[in-house]
Amino acid sequence: MKLAQILVLGTLAFFPSLFANTPADEAAQNQILFFGNTSEPPSLDPHINSSVNGSRIVNCLMEGLISYHRDDDNIPEPGVAESWSHDGSYRIWTFRFRNNAKWSNGDPVTAQDFVYSYNRILNPELGARYAQLLYAIKNAQAYNESKVPFSDVGVRAIDEHTLEIELEGPTPHFPNMVKHASWFPVHPPTIESAGGMVKQDSNWTRENYVGNGAFTLKEWSMNKVIIVEKNPMYWDADKVRLKEVHFFPTESANTDNQRFDAGSNHYVNTIPSDLIPTYMENGEPSLREEPYLGTYFYRFNTRKKPLNDVRVRRALTLAINQRAIVRRITKGGQTPATGYTPPGISGYKAPELVKYNPRDARNLLAEAGYPGGEGFPKLTLIYNTTEAHRDIAIAIQQMWKSVLGIDIDLRNQEWKVFLDTVQQGDYDIARAGWIGDYMYPDTFLFMWTTGNGNNETGWSNAKYDKLISDSYLEADPEKRLKMLYDAETILLEEMPIAPIYFYTRNYRLDTRVRGWNPKLLDNHPFKYVYFEN
Template sequence: MQKINRGSRFNKSVRVGVLLCLLCTVIVAGGCGSGESNVASGNREGILYWGNGAEPQELDPHIVTGVPEHYILIALLEGLVQKDAATLQPQPAVAERWRLSADGRVYTFTIRASARWSNGDRLTAHDFVWSWMRALTPKLGNAYAYMFNPIVNAQAYATGELTDFSAVGVKALDDLTLQVTLDNPTPYFLQLLDHYSMFPVHRATIEKFGSIGEAGTVWTRAGNYVGNGPFALRQWDLNKKVIVEKNLLYWDAENVRLSGIHYFPTENLTTEERMFRAGQLHRTSEVPVGKLDFYREQQPDSLRIAPYLGTYFYRFNTRLPHLADVRVRKALAMTVDREAIVEHVLRGGQQPAYSITPPDTLGYTASSDLRYDVLAARELLAAAGYPDGAGFPPVDILYNTFEQHRKIAVAIQQMWKQALNIDVTIRNQDWKVYLDTQANGNFQIARAAWIGDYVDPNSFLDMWIADGGNNRTGWSDPDYERLVSDEAPSAGSVEQRYAILGEAESILLDAMPIIPIYHYVSIHLVHPSVKGLPGNLLNNPNFKHIYLQAEPAAP
């Protein structure tokens, strides 16, 4: 899924409110009004205050693609399985159990008889069939439709080649039995099922406000939203906060220890860090680079840094004439000094990236010839018709509003000027606008990132097929698609599968429609009262297991 980091439109009134609250924190012990901070009252009332990084694009699981939306959707909705927050192993969720056929192709899920929607309606296997049909409806434009590709005929239906959904390998055998048939044994299939793109949605609610293929209707607003997760949507104040409260009709409500969650978008990391220090947040989305040493030395118990299965990269729009030339793309990629970026700009333990898939992803590591080589890059640019940058067309880097993205863009802007003598402008847009700009192809080079949706190299490679909704580069290659979509899924062993995926990634890196820059670590500030939030490779919380436990007051 797309890593946002920042990009909300935190309006003027909210900024003023935050500053006033911080001022009150200095004058009054605790915070504004009641004299009690969010953290103090939240610990007492079971309310988690969560820095979410951005205003969500939407709360429709079949539309969105980002991390900020993910954190809200996993509270409001639940799939057939969930991942253990520590081990990431699939566990029963809406499905209380399942069995797999001897040939590894047919899963049969038993839906919990106690599963309910937040309005009290019974949740059945038919809800999953209809929801997955919606997710694959071409008119809806689900960028994650390719997640369903392991299922028989799912890709054909999503592309419009097939119009009869009954031919897709998803069947409700009865109200509580769902059968899913795959083209080939898929070792990561269960991991897919807790991704929001495969969550069920409430059919009657969708149809009340629009058609099955209609995006952007008001069904996702508070008062309309019907979910099946551990929490229910109570309030969505655009550009301010999203509030969810415990769903008493959730099948496992007795084990949900939080009473609610307040999600806050923040305009910049400095504001968010101040909110944390003022006791207004239990957890931040990230940490300002300039504050890392302070927390390492003064408050190490609040600083959480962990490995994170993600890659920061730039997308090329290969539809543009000068960026359609692979020599130009390689020259630009070879003059990004990744070591300097991670050492001097980021300083959080990130690793330079020379492939899209992070090294040792479940035992897979790509082979890459990408290197920092200014002389070779100048030769390539000259061969493309731009000796010493002469005649190179105007080019810009697009990024979503966030100070760290700006710093990286400025660094790369300077690197390209110094190494290749080309002039580059940089421009920023808010998260929603930025997403639309990329989706419509109105960019030249765009900042991007990808966090694994599941722990498998396929999560980083299957999106670059021609019809992949998250590709957005204009690049495609039939050999790449054959390897990823046909040969890898039917490989006879893990070793064979990884070899095929490695061959595909070599094609991708040789064509260079993207510039890998660095591999992520997750960096957050977390209040010591937050329990049940272990780090994991996907940085994926399980909100139903989180609870708040204030430390005893000092005598």
């Protein structure tokens, strides 16, 4: 017995780290979540941010009329609005606010705050890329295009706690649309004191973040960490069990994964693809593989030759062996994209017009004047810096060389630089991905209308635009879905994009985390998340 005690004490003396708590252990005991968040978000302004990693933080700091449900993306969860109703035609919606909704500085959240906020995101001078998500509102598009004053837009505060929104047409799924951050309010006095409604580069998000969400901004150390802490002013604060969430910007999947293994993270956003089969085979308890409503694709800049030729775009797309990519590179249960809108939306199945076909690809390139790749100009494919994007780009570069006989340069860019390059249209071909904002196909299709802030390809088609706009006015659900199907058919025939695969979510999560459920949109309200120690 004494010998055993001596051996144990000796082991503790020589190997104390084997028995010491890791940073993740200590954080879990204190209800602090360490979260790998891929990269530095471009903004925490709900009307400016356009990235998934930014949305995760914005969803902590702000709350809209309706929130994300803890485990079902089809169910509207009361947010600032404790109840809502429509006029029977799904065109005019009335939202009744709870009396105890407050901003983090103690001010009440009012219906007029939402009117101000919708004015702001739709104001053409702000240049919000997600303004189009509010085009369902009557005259919202006309205001955003400077054709009518904001007073003509179908939004009004009936009183301090009642908001009325009139839509362009019947929209039964409208409650799920307003969950998105583009519909979130901002605190008007904060915005005005920071330079006004249309000042896009305002510093209020760093210096004086007044929000109405379950958490408040505690610290933003550029490229190091963003820390949010529980908001005592939040109307549902009693349900919030996490004290803090630390978002770490780590662009390297390998580094993020190593941090998890070293006890420095509770969540790994992206697992290195070569490790996924090993984790699956060994039954790694932290591994999560779940359906995800998203599509991985490449954008073609149709404003540049020869990508302005549909035959060239189709040739490039048909020369991509998508099945080989998901089997040999991503390895996480992804499926080859046969269209653009992914499966999972009730009542809608996308047209299947995308398939690896090397013979047709070669013929199309020859018809465009480049037989065997002869005379084809050197193009560049850009992608943001991660190992997975690099591996996919290298594979597709080789496919285009093998099938079409063309050489494509590759260039990686840091996330913020990459976003700016694409937004400025200063690219030939660009890596892209789109995750549904709500459970309806127009969340994937509206973005390709002419001039949409998320189009970024230069592609335009009048018939496509009309089908999308008419779908908002159609009362019959089946006819509306048929319009969207016809629109997607046009998109896939003209191919300003090359769909590659439909996403799955492969990530690692600390097994002590509770209140985190599989969701198609991967939106996990942190107000319900906690540690079971």
